[in-house]
């Protein structure tokens with residue numbers, strides 16, 4: 406079995422990008438250009454943001470002294486992280502009418518939001534990260550590439566997790582557009598809000614995340630006239646076109662078929678975040694149960710959770726962990742976990758009689774190797790003989 410999980414090879418990826426250093430100066434071209442741009446436009450916040458990004462890059466390359474000097478030059482040595490956070494909060498864009506913020510901002514740390522994907526999705530995300538990291542190299546060759554990734558798939562399959570993972574990997578703030586305030590109740594304001602949001606995003610290095618991206622497309626069925634909708638889509642396209650290589654653009658949608666093809670084309674990477682494969686489910690159980698269950702148990706749980714989303718797996722794991730902690734145990738109760746899993750299966754299945762015999766049969770139909778007679782006897786607190794009698798009787 407050969408499966409690569411993204412979260413496993415991310416470290417290798419980082420090592421790879423660092424050791425393949427090439428020209429150090431080239432690596433800093435992107436920040437230098439933005440600092441010059443900021444200085445020419447007297448945009449102090451932009452200069453400070455990019456100085457900080459460059460200083461962090463230098464530090465990670467072991468150039469502490471150069472980083473310190475750079476910070477001193479920009480701010481007389483007062484360039485604290487707090488300072489930057491304050492600027493960011495003050496500058497969060499708002500809807501002119503309601504004064505509601507148009508975006509949220511978070512600073513995810515590496516390892517805080519592990520992403521578990523395999524197969525094609527893992528390859529796309531890896532390729533995307535490599536191309537973002539190569540931004541300066543591409544720019545030096547005159548290639549102004551806007552790194553953009555569109556994630557699509559059913560709810561609970563890790564699209565928002567992907568955005569946090571990407572921001573953490575790139576060590577950039579994550580600016581998530583708030584679709585509710587973006588789509589203003591005042592005709593014409595949506596385009597203005599989009600402009601404000603994009604202006605905010607390009608003012609410093611960040612990952613701009615348009616979550617629930619289909620909301621714009623769905624306006625068609627909502628209160629918008631077709632003409633107004635077209636204007637919003639055109640405005641969105643124009644805004645995307647003004648981005649340059651220093652803004653990382655991510656978008657997520659549950660309804661990819663609703664998206665305008667012109668918008669679809671603006672994204673150079675597309676990733677399908679579907680329900681996890683069997684191997685990914687094992688990895689999800691192991692990650693979410695963190696030492697509360699061994700691999701054999703994780704494999705058993707994965708075997709009986711086909712069609713479960715990552716979010717559902719997370720939910721059953723969190724409940725099992727809570728229960729273990731409250732009971733003062735260092736491991737989860739496998740029977741309680743299997744009961745929860747069965748409950749989710751049953752909530753999806755067509756109505757069946759809620760008798761012990763039919764529940765036993767239902768469990769056996771999912772996986773008789775996991776739901777053995779012994780296991781079922783333990784789960785239901787009845788004897789082995791009774792289980793065997795009920796199942797035989799039912800046959």
Ligand SMILES: Nc1ncnc2c1ncn2[C@@H]1O[C@H](COP(=O)(O)OP(=O)(O)OP(=O)(O)O)[C@@H](O)[C@H]1O
Nearest residue numbers: 519520521559560561562563564565566715716719
């Ligand atoms: N592939 C995955 N890797 C790691 N965690 C996952 C994955 N899929 C789901 N999860 C877990 O499930 C939770 C919900 O996932 P997430 O919010 O990313 O789903 P989504 O695709 O954005 O759903 P929605 O369309 O409803 O917004 C996450 O917080 C995470 O804990």
Ligand SMILES: [Mg+2]
Nearest residue numbers: 564565616657
């Ligand atoms: Mg989401």
